[in-house]
Amino acid sequence: xxxxNRLRQVPMPKLDVxxxxxxxxxxxxxxxxxxxxxxxxxxxxxxxxxxxEGCPVGVDIPAFIRFIREGKFDEAVEKIKEKNALPxxxxxxxxxxxxxxxxxxxxxxxxxxxxxxxxxxxxxxERKKGFSRPEIKPSTGKSVAVVGSGPAGxxxxxxxxxxxHSVTIFEALxxxxxxxxxxxxxxxxxxxxxxxxxxYVKSLGVKIVKDVIIGRVVxxxxxxxxxxxxxxxGTGAGLPKFLGIPGENLCGIYSANExxxxxxLMKAYAFPKYDTPIKVKGRTAxxxxxNVAMDAARSALRLGSDVTVIYRRTxxxxxxxxxxxxxxxxxxxNFTFLAAPTRxxxxxxxxxxxxxxxxxxxxxxxxxxxxxxxxxxGSEFHSDFETVVVAIGQRANPIAVLNDPxxxxxxxxxxxxxxxxxxxxxxxxxxxxxxxxxNATVISAMGGGKKAAKAIHAFLTGxxxxxxR
Amino acid sequence: xxxxWPSEFRILQKDELAPGIKRIVVYAPLIAQKAKVGQFVxxxxxEYGERFPLxxxxxxxxxxxxxxxxxxxxxxxxxxxxxxxxxxxxxMVGPLGNPSRIRRYGEVAxxxxxVGTALMYPQVLALKEAGxxxxxxxxxxxxxxxxxxNEISRVSDELYISTxxxxxxxKGFTSDVLKALLEEGRRFDYVFAVGPVLMMKAVADVTRPYxxxxxxxxxxxxxxxxxxxxxxxxxxxxxTKFACVDGPEFDAHQVDFTELLRRxxxxxxxxxxxARIFDEKMKEEAHEA
Numbered sequence: 144x145x146x147x148n149r150l151r152q153v154p155m156p157k158l159d160v161x162x163x164x165x166x167x168x169x170x171x172x173x174x175x176x177x178x179x180x181x182x183x184x185x186x187x188x189x190x191x192x193x194x195x196e197g198c199p200v201g202v203d204i205p206a207f208i209r210f211i212r213e214g215k216f217d218e219a220v221e222k223i224k225e226k227n228a229l230p231x232x233x234x235x236x237x238x239x240x241x242x243x244x245x246x247x248x249x250x251x252x253x254x255x256x257x258x259x260x261x262x263x264x265x266x267x268x269e270r271k272k273g274f275s276r277p278e279i280k281p282s283t284g285k286s287v288a289v290v291g292s293g294p295a296g297x298x299x300x301x302x303x304x305x306x307x308h309s310v311t312i313f314e315a316l317x318x319x320x321x322x323x324x325x326x327x328x329x330x331x332x333x334x335x336x337x338x339x340x341x342x343y344v345k346s347l348g349v350k351i352v353k354d355v356i357i358g359r360v361v362x363x364x365x366x367x368x369x370x371x372x373x374x375x376x377g378t379g380a381g382l383p384k385f386l387g388i389p390g391e392n393l394c395g396i397y398s399a400n401e402x403x404x405x406x407x408l409m410k411a412y413a414f415p416k417y418d419t420p421i422k423v424k425g426r427t428a429x430x431x432x433x434n435v436a437m438d439a440a441r442s443a444l445r446l447g448s449d450v451t452v453i454y455r456r457t458x459x460x461x462x463x464x465x466x467x468x469x470x471x472x473x474x475x476x477n478f479t480f481l482a483a484p485t486r487x488x489x490x491x492x493x494x495x496x497x498x499x500x501x502x503x504x505x506x507x508x509x510x511x512x513x514x515x516x517x518x519x520x521g522s523e524f525h526s527d528f529e530t531v532v533v534a535i536g537q538r539a540n541p542i543a544v545l546n547d548p549x550x551x552x553x554x555x556x557x558x559x560x561x562x563x564x565x566x567x568x569x570x571x572x573x574x575x576x577x578x579x580x581x582n583a584t585v586i587s588a589m590g591g592g593k594k595a596a597k598a599i600h601a602f603l604t605g606x607x608x609x610x611x612r
Numbered sequence: 613x614x615x616x617w618p619s620e621f622r623i624l625q626k627d628e629l630a631p632g633i634k635r636i637v638v639y640a641p642l643i644a645q646k647a648k649v650g651q652f653v654x655x656x657x658x659e660y661g662e663r664f665p666l667x668x669x670x671x672x673x674x675x676x677x678x679x680x681x682x683x684x685x686x687x688x689x690x691x692x693x694x695x696x697x698x699x700x701x702x703x704m705v706g707p708l709g710n711p712s713r714i715r716r717y718g719e720v721a722x723x724x725x726x727v728g729t730a731l732m733y734p735q736v737l738a739l740k741e742a743g744x745x746x747x748x749x750x751x752x753x754x755x756x757x758x759x760x761x762n763e764i765s766r767v768s769d770e771l772y773i774s775t776x777x778x779x780x781x782x783k784g785f786t787s788d789v790l791k792a793l794l795e796e797g798r799r800f801d802y803v804f805a806v807g808p809v810l811m812m813k814a815v816a817d818v819t820r821p822y823x824x825x826x827x828x829x830x831x832x833x834x835x836x837x838x839x840x841x842x843x844x845x846x847x848x849x850x851x852t853k854f855a856c857v858d859g860p861e862f863d864a865h866q867v868d869f870t871e872l873l874r875r876x877x878x879x880x881x882x883x884x885x886x887a888r889i890f891d892e893k894m895k896e897e898a899h900e901a
Contacts, residue, residue, distance in 0.1 A: 315838055317656055317663070317703040325840075352617045354705040356838060360646055381840040385852065392845055392852060392871055394878045401841035409662065409835065415889050418662040418687050419835075420882035493874030542838055542857070 150253025153182040155260050164444055164474050167329040167412055171235070171260075176214075179264040183211040186256050189248060194258060197246035199590035202226045204243055204258055211261055220269040223262060224277060228301035229340045229589065231270060232294070232323060234263025235332055237586045238464050270336070274343045280307035285603040288313060288371040290357045290543050293321020294585045295377035295576025295592035297344050302596035303375075304347040308603065311371075312349060315356040318408065321379055323585070325408040326400075328438050330445070331467075334407070358543035363550070363572060373571045373599045376558060377592060380577035381540040385533055386430065390487030393495040395422065399435045399534035406442045423448045424529030428498050430454075430484055431534035432461040437468060439532040440476045448530060450476045455483040455503050455516040481505075483516065485523060487531065497525045537582045557581050565595035566602075573599055616641035616676065621701040624677060630757045632684045633727060634693045635669075641676030643668075643706050649738040650712030650829065650861055653678070654837040656703040657691040664688045665834045665856075667731045667806075668707060681730035681759065687886040694894065708837045709860045713827065714738045717802035721793070722768075723749045723786045723815055725807025729759040731829065732806050737767050739804075745769050747800070749789045751811075755780035787814035800824050805864065809873045816864035826864040830855045832875060847871050 156172040157163075163170055174182065186208045194204040202223055210219035223230045239245070239259040247255030269275075286309040289296045297320075300310045318324050320337040345351060355361060357378075366374055383398030385391055397405075402421070405411040409419035427443040429436050432454035443450045452471070454461060457480045461468060472478075481503045488497040502522035505514035539557040544550040549569040551559040558567055558574040565573045575591035577583055625637035643653060652665045670679035684693040695701065712735060720739050724732035729750045740746045748768035752758045753776045765771045772789045773781025782789055790803070799822075805815040806829040819826040832844040837856045844855040847868035853859065 315705065316836060317705075325836075354703050355617065355642070356705060356708070359708060359838070360642065360706065381838070383840070383842040385842065392847060392875065394874055398842040401835065401843045404835055404841050414882065415886050417660045418691075418886055420879045420886070422879060422882065493871065540839065 149185050150249070152185075152254035152257050153178045153260075155257065160473050160475075163330070167442075167445055169333050170330050170470060171263075173267055174260055174264045176264075179211055179261055180214065182257055182261060183208045185249065186212070187248060193246035193248060194243040194256070197242040197244075198226075199242065199586050200226045200593055202243075202262075207265065208256065208258075208261060211265065216265055216268045217275075219265045223265060226593075227589065228298055228344065229294070230262050231266035231336050231340055232332070233586055233589065234259050234261075234266050235336075236323075236327060236584075238584055240465060242586065270339050274346060276346060277305060279305055279347060282309070283307040283603060285309070285372045286311065286370060287599060287603070288357075288366045288374045289377060290374065291315075291321055291377035291379055291576070291578075292319035292341070292351060293323065293377060293379050293576065293588065295379070295578075295588040295595075296321065296375065297341065298589040298592035299375050299377060299575060299596040299599075300349045301344045301347055302593055303599060304344070304349050306596070306600045308600070310349045312351045313355045313357050313361075314351060314353045316408065317353055319351050319353060321377075322381075325404045326435070326438070328403065328407055328442050330441065331438065356542065358546065363544065363547050363569075367571070372603055373573065375592075375595055375599060376543055376567070376572065376574040376578055377576045377588070378540050378543045378578045379588075380537040380582035382538040382556075383533070384536045384538055386484060386535065388484060388486050390489055390495065391533070393487050393489040394493050395424065395495040395529055396487060396531040396533065399429075399431070399439045399532055400537065402439050402532045403435070403442065406446075412442070412446060421446065422530070425449060426451070426528045427530040427532065428453055428484075428526070428528040429532045429534055431536070432456065432463055433534065433536065434463045434467055435537070436532075436534035437463045437471050437476075439534050441467075441471055441474060443530065443532065444471075444474055444476055451479055451526075451528075452476060453479045453482050453484065453498070453500060455481065456505065456513060457481060460505075460513045479526075481516070482524075483518065488525070495529060495531055496527065498528050498531060499523055499525050537577075539578050539581055541578070555581055564598040564601075565591065566598060571602065616645065621704045623695055623697050623699050623701070626695075626697050629681065629730070629759050630752075632693075633681065633730075633757065633759060634684065635679060635681045635730075636692070636695075637677050637679050638701060638704070639676055640678050640704055641673075643704065644671040644676050644678050645673045647671040647678065647707045648711035649714055649734045651707035651709045652837075652860060653680070653704050653706030654708060654834065655688075655692065655701060657688060657695070658702050661691060661702065662688045663703075663835050663837070665708070665831070665837060665860075667829065667860075669730055669733060681727065683727040685887070686883045687890045690887060690890050690894075705837065708856060710858075712738065712804075712861055714742050716743045717825075718744065719747070719798075719800050720744045720802040720804065721747045721749060721790060721800045723751075723790060723803065723805040723807070723811075724764075725751045725786050725805075725811040726753070726757065727759065728805075728807025728811070728829075729764070732804070733760050733764055733767075735804055735806070736764055740767050740769075744802075747772070747793070747798075749774070749786045751775060751781075751786035751789075751807075753777065785814060786811060787818050790815060791818045794818065794822055802826075803864075804828070804861075809869055809876065812864060812867075813869035816867065816869070820865050827861045828864040828867060829861050830859055830867065830872065832872060833878065846875075
């Protein structure tokens with residue numbers, strides 16, 4: 144069998160749907176060596192590679208693909224890690240279709256190169272083989288506190304450690320990884336892979352202190368008093384948004400955060416082996432159309448529920464990755480488009496029983512570039528649901544700086560930074576990731592973490608970009 | 613940097629205050645250094661454990677220790693209660709929540725029911741130190757379950773006791789005692805209550821007609837304790853608040869206790885199952901030993 148057809152991607156092997164919906168095992172299985180080489184051979188090795196332009200951290204994509212083609216996987220890993228410390232994560236959850244792959248010239252006539260799949264292949268190859276330690280610059284004698292161990296914090300910590308700074312990450316929860324741990328489910332981002340990436344960062348000399356909430360327990364001022372020379376805030380967009388409609392506090396209604404924290408961080412899917420329960424009854428409604436909504440829907444399905452996603456626009460406007468929507472559909476998630484909940488109705492014991500929705504139609508294009516959904520008067524309808532997950536987005540979590548007037552926040556609760564240097568309104572304090580951008584992607588947080596690390600390095604070594612250059 | 617970052621939360625002392633109610637002293641220097649009255653910690657006992665909140669009862673910045681008192685009801689508190697002196701708690705984060713409103717009100721009544729009696733002790737102490745005249749009212753199902761009676765008595769100007777079965781003090785509820793005092797013409801400038809939801813609701817109902825500023829410490833289901841999950845949401849004055857970051861103390865006259873009670877019962881069946889499995893496991897272990 145000929146594996147290579149230049150216009151067609153080597154398909155990513157996936158777990159059978161039947162097996163998927165009964166477990167939390169990872170869905171995408173990853174390329175074999177043979178498949179990876181075959182996919183790499185499709186690459187045109189463009190002289191002016193557009194894929195690199197599409198990468199928020201600027202990975203030299205053609206170069207690492209060339210190494211794969213030649214079977215030089217160690218070199219391929221090294222090439223990626225020049226720019227991206229956490230490829231096993233990016234290879235799995237980056238929205239490549241809008242980034243590198245979206246720019247691939249092959250996509251004009253056929254399928255773009257599965258860059259994410261290849262990145263994942265080499266990352267998994269390295270993990271199985273054991274990480275090699277990159278070059279670490281001699282100690283600068285400076286120390287940096289990184290607040291939050293999600294994508295932004297881990298990336299920045301790795302970069303800063305390689306530059307020779309002493310780095311301590313503070314994590315509020317009991318496990319490092321941030322949204323990779325509490326938010327993205329096992330079937331998309333296996334937790335042992337997150338932990339092994341975290342261990343890689345630790346192997347660079349980064350210390351991780353868990354169970355400490357900077358801002359609540361230890362203030363920014365105290366971090367400087369105890370000798371840190373700079374602070375990076377990578378605290379993410381961890382606050383849930385609710386709809387603010389009647390009945391939202393009925394039992395059985397979860398924020399996506401609570402639902403996913405129970406399932407992912409607390410492993411409620413393995414109750415009673417794990418003590419944290421989750422209650423998913425016969426029919427579940429997931430409100431929203433983003434990746435978090437897909438994660439919640441597919442988790443509820445795996446917990447045995449009949450799941451319907453309710454989204455106020457149409458499928459075309461869904462912010463979720465196409466691949467995840469297709470996975471959800473394959474697995475049997477139902478979709479109700481052009482509808483929005485107006486209230487929740489409960490029983491005498493305070494449990495949700497019904498969701499009342501109003502039908503929507505699409506109007507003019509709004510400032511998000513999508514057509515605005517408009518309620519159709521009098522079109523309310525009721526559907527029976529015993530579980531509801533509200534997945535309409537997360538807000539920035541400014542808990543770390545709430546009590547510090549020196550740090551300026553926007554009206555959305557995100558931290559104001561200099562877009563060049565990522566410095567906040569307080570000298571020596573930087574911020575990156577969702578706490579700056581509002582909820583975005585893992586890779587944009589990583590990109591931010593990397594840029595902030597550069598700026599912190601400049602600040603610590605005296606080339607303060609604020610003072611010129 | 614000699615900061616006491618959390619590493620090991622070792623149990624230094626442990627005793628049983630009443631059947632099923634335990635007191636532990638835990639080495640947690642950072643928490644001890646930062647603790648204020650009314651705050652809580654989130655605990656995860658072991659790798660399989662839930663995250664759950666416990667109110668700080670006492671702390672010593674000098675010794676780096678905190679004191680917790682809890683009733684063994686579910687799997688998590690049973691697990692915690694099963695730890696011995698020298699064992700360590702896997703995770704503990706805090707202090708969390710807003711500190712209590714401790715100020716000079718004048719005459720105050722502090723009311724505690726069940727395990728809440730232990731939780732009110734730091735309130736009584738702090739309110740007394742702030743220059744208030746403190747009347748404490750404590751209650752339990754029966755006299756054996758009354759906690760810290762001597763300690764509370766020592767720091768209160770007055771102490772009233774009630775038990776459901778009349779085995780000590782007045783037969784009835786703490787709210788009955790409060791009601792009787794108010795009907796006798798006693799006036800309070802501030803009332804604080806902590807204990808079972810129905811008790812706190814009853815206290816709120818008693819003080820409402822007298823328009824006495826009344827605060828309660830709420831104990832909804834919580835996971836992260838940082839405002840992330842929204843599991844602890846409570847309705848206060850018609851608005852949804854998160855007990856972990858907006859509380860845990862709220863104006864009792866504004867709290868929707870019915871909703872709180874319902875939400876607390878969300879996992880009753882699962883909690884019973886987990887507790888039963890744990891009990892069986894402990895029985896087997898005891899049998900093998």
